[in-house]
Amino acid sequence: ISAEELRGMMAETDELLNDMGTILIGKQAVECGIIDEVGGISQALHKLNELIDKK
Numbered sequence: 001i002s003a004e005e006l007r008g009m010m011a012e013t014d015e016l017l018n019d020m021g022t023i024l025i026g027k028q029a030v031e032c033g034i035i036d037e038v039g040g041i042s043q044a045l046h047k048l049n050e051l052i053d054k055k
Helices: 003-010 026-032 041-054
Strands: none
Touching: none
């Protein structure tokens, strides 16, 4: 995520929490490139095992 994109999100007052910053959830965080994918603990453990096996 670029600094400009982050500043833009921080300026979106309809998305602010207690005037502290912007909250991104699930799909939004993926779209911004902050996380790779959305999932639960099961998916996270599966991915961890895949990464371990690759090493």
